[in-house]
């Protein structure tokens with residue numbers, strides 16, 4: 001039946017059909033091929049855009065993808081009062097629909113569109129509006145200011161968010177500081193310059209293969225954040241964007257997962273989230289880990305700002321296979337790094353109550369780990385504000401992941417300034433926790 005509807009074309013009569021919300025030119029509603037319809041355009045009818053025998057796209061505030069513009073431009077309707085807009089059977093010499101014509105047409109369908117190369121986009125595990133956004137993006141037709149200016153719809157191409165560069169697609173979605181902050185938090189590592197060798201199409205397709213839905217969802221959320229500024233004059237804070245990315249990702253996983261695997265997914269009724277520090281205070285999460293089979297021990301931790309933005313991290317292997325020892329070592333290394341980095345207000349979270357108590361109360365010189373406890377207490381006595389707090393294990397997932405990396409490493413201390421890719425999802429989850437609590 002789908003094929004049969006392809007045999008029909010839309011014929012403009014009085015032009016009263018909604019430009020955006022009725023199917024006509026592409027047999028899809030045009031509102032589905034743009035991220036959103038500008039408020040000024042919502043009541044536009046075909047006859048508003050077809051003026052004096054010409055398509056007047058300047059009438060519209062919403063930017064149409066080039067291929068849609070081309071498809072519309074190829075049509076030359078003749079507006080006739082009192083004649084409704086209708087669908088007509090386009091494969092009949094008689095001009096009206098006969099079953100025989102439909103049958104003949106079905107046997108020899110003309111290819112409507114070359115969808116073969118684009119199939120992967122429609123197969124992405126993403127909602128249709130994000131798929132369309134990706135499709136538009138690869139056609140380089142999302143309405144950034146450089147594109148609008150080129151089409152003489154806008155008289156400036158200056159980036160509305162940073163005012164520091166021309167807003168082309170690359171700047172808007174990748175290099176604008178607002179966008180860069182989001183990418184930094186996702187932990188995705190990629191090189192935009194490597195796209196210069198490959199074409200845009202291949203580059204995006206590969207990014208999708210490597211990073212999955214997260215990559216496209218992040219692009220979409222960055223784009224929506226940009227539109228919030230342009231249309232609502234509202235700047236979304238980074239952790240709100242991260243919360244949206246994480247929610248969408250969870251939504252897509254749930255929506256596109258085969259039913260049987262949904263049933264086996266364990267449900268965790270209790271949600272414990274990472275606690276953000278106050279502004280001006282950095283958050284240090286630390287953890288120790290013993291890995292049974294190889295009997296190796298490690299510690300790790302990370303420093304984040306009040307937005308959940310990763311500042312630095314560390315991990316290392318311990319030569320003493322004791323959970324208490326590695327928990328203490330995690331605190332010691334973490335605090336040293338904070339001090340050396342110049343942070344003077346620190347909230348340190350550990351999920352080891354035992355080590356927190358030892359640090360708070362002190363130990364005798366005969367304690368097995370007296371050296372470590374003493375060293376930590378000496379550090380704490382310096383001129384800075386440090387609070388050491390207990391967190392549940394669930395709120396300490398990033399540090400736990402780094403501690404496991406530590407246990408598997410062959411170095412006693414590795415400092416990192418960008419999060420390892422394994423941490424992306426956990427950082428996202430923490431940022432989501434913040435957004436959720438504050439909203």
Ligand SMILES: [Zn+2]
Pocket residue numbers: 159160161162163164165171175176177
């Ligand atoms: Zn910018």
